[in-house]
Amino acid sequence: MTLRVAVAGASGYAGGEVLRVLLGHPEVEIGAVTAGANAGQRLGALQPHLLPLADRVLQDTDAEALAGHDVVFLALPHGQSAAVAAGLGEETLVIDCGADFRLRDAADWERFYGTPHAGRWPYGLPELPGARAELVGAKRIAVPGCFPTAVSLALFPAYAAALVEPEAVVVAATGTSGAGKTPKPHLLGSEVMGSVSPYGVGGTHRHTPEMAQNLTEVAGEPVTVSFTPHLVPMSRGILATCSAKARPGVTAAGLREAYTKALRDEPFVHLLPEGQWPATAAVQGANTALIQVALDPAAGRVVVVAAIDNLTKGTAGGAVQSMNVALGLPETLGLPVTGLAP
Ligand SMILES: NC(=O)C1=CN([C@@H]2O[C@H](COP(=O)(O)OP(=O)(O)OC[C@H]3O[C@@H](n4cnc5c(N)ncnc54)[C@H](OP(=O)(O)O)[C@@H]3O)[C@@H](O)[C@H]2O)C=CC1
Numbered sequence: 001m002t003l004r005v006a007v008a009g010a011s012g013y014a015g016g017e018v019l020r021v022l023l024g025h026p027e028v029e030i031g032a033v034t035a036g037a038n039a040g041q042r043l044g045a046l047q048p049h050l051l052p053l054a055d056r057v058l059q060d061t062d063a064e065a066l067a068g069h070d071v072v073f074l075a076l077p078h079g080q081s082a083a084v085a086a087g088l089g090e091e092t093l094v095i096d097c098g099a100d101f102r103l104r105d106a107a108d109w110e111r112f113y114g115t116p117h118a119g120r121w122p123y124g125l126p127e128l129p130g131a132r133a134e135l136v137g138a139k140r141i142a143v144p145g146c147f148p149t150a151v152s153l154a155l156f157p158a159y160a161a162a163l164v165e166p167e168a169v170v171v172a173a174t175g176t177s178g179a180g181k182t183p184k185p186h187l188l189g190s191e192v193m194g195s196v197s198p199y200g201v202g203g204t205h206r207h208t209p210e211m212a213q214n215l216t217e218v219a220g221e222p223v224t225v226s227f228t229p230h231l232v233p234m235s236r237g238i239l240a241t242c243s244a245k246a247r248p249g250v251t252a253a254g255l256r257e258a259y260t261k262a263l264r265d266e267p268f269v270h271l272l273p274e275g276q277w278p279a280t281a282a283v284q285g286a287n288t289a290l291i292q293v294a295l296d297p298a299a300g301r302v303v304v305v306a307a308i309d310n311l312t313k314g315t316a317g318g319a320v321q322s323m324n325v326a327l328g329l330p331e332t333l334g335l336p337v338t339g340l341a342p
């Protein structure tokens with residue numbers, strides 16, 4: 001089967017990474033590549049690393065350009081996906097890297113995004129309990145946010161096995177590419193280099209309800225998440241340190257067994273050997289999440305650390321993994337698992 005695939009937002013970080021991953025997929029032929037203000041430019045002028053596509057010209061993002069494809073990836077700013085998807089046939093698989101269709105709760109959406117809720121599509125994190133089954137045959141997929149990917153993968157085994165209380169605390173470091181290409185003063189090299197700074201503090205980050213939604217569904221009871229992201233001087237990567245109070249009777253051995261069982265059949269999520277901790281360099285460019293878990297007996301808390309590349313497992317790799325699942329292809333087809341360290 002050769003799939004004809006279009007990418008909208010191909011000049012951006014997420015769209016560029018979708019194209020990089022798709023170039024390694026044996027069943028994909030790249031069709032239209034589209035943008036906004038950069039339509040008319042050569043892709044090579046904006047994404048010089050995508051050498052095989054350098055002479056492609058970016059088209060306007062409209063139904064005409066995106067018609068006639070088996071799969072369309074949307075990597076557009078929040079709030080634009082619904083209108084674009086509406087112009088595409090129901091037989092086209094549409095995979096949205098934006099946030100528009102991730103949340104079930106309209107009130108959560110309106111509070112954090114400030115626009116009317118567009119709805120909810122099958123959620124593109126196949127590792128979550130029940131998610132893979134919902135993705136098989138799906139024609140619309142919502143790719144998770146990058147932080148919710150890392151945090152949900154880190155904590156779902158603990159909630160699935162009822163090992164922790166429903167109040168999680170997450171502190172995460174992220175690189176600058178998560179903020180996209182649009183210039184912003186706080187992302188200037190002179191602001192970011194040599195400094196680490198928190199943002200979205202106090203429950204204000206828009207990924208907070210998405211994490212709570214995922215963990216609540218796994219736990220079967222409401223889970224709250226106190227989330228504090230930090231911007232660090234690197235371009236790619238997320239390191240999320242997640243903790244929650246251990247339920248009475250939880251042991252280090254029981255915890256390890258639960259994580260081993262939950263993750264042993266997952267091709268992209270690896271529980272590291274005891275004593276080895278995840279680092280972002282090891283997953284750069286890979287559709288891989290590295291996980292380690294420990295019991296802090298003095299504090300009575302379970303601590304889980306996860307490392308992902310925000311653009312690969314956190315966006316484009318996860319999106320292509322979900323495409324494979326939806327279309328009945330081998331889930332790992334064409335996906336990189338080797339990082340770029342150092
Ligand atoms: N960066 C990341 O780590 C992640 C990003 N995402 C999501 O992916 C989406 C894209 O993010 P990202 O790549 O970081 O952002 P960028 O700013 O890097 O890219 C945005 C893309 O959208 C295009 N675009 C902007 N406005 C319009 C418009 N009015 N009409 C058509 N195209 C438009 C831009 O084209 P042009 O160049 O012409 O302006 C560009 O191709 C967002 O929804 C984001 O939330 C999801 C997970 C992680």
Ligand SMILES: CC(=O)N[C@@H](CCC(=O)OP(=O)(O)O)C(=O)O
Nearest residue numbers: 098099145146174175176178179
């Ligand atoms: C550094 C930085 O700003 N990171 C972004 C990552 C969000 C992201 O990319 O995910 P979405 O798809 O939900 O936009 C942020 O914290 O908002």
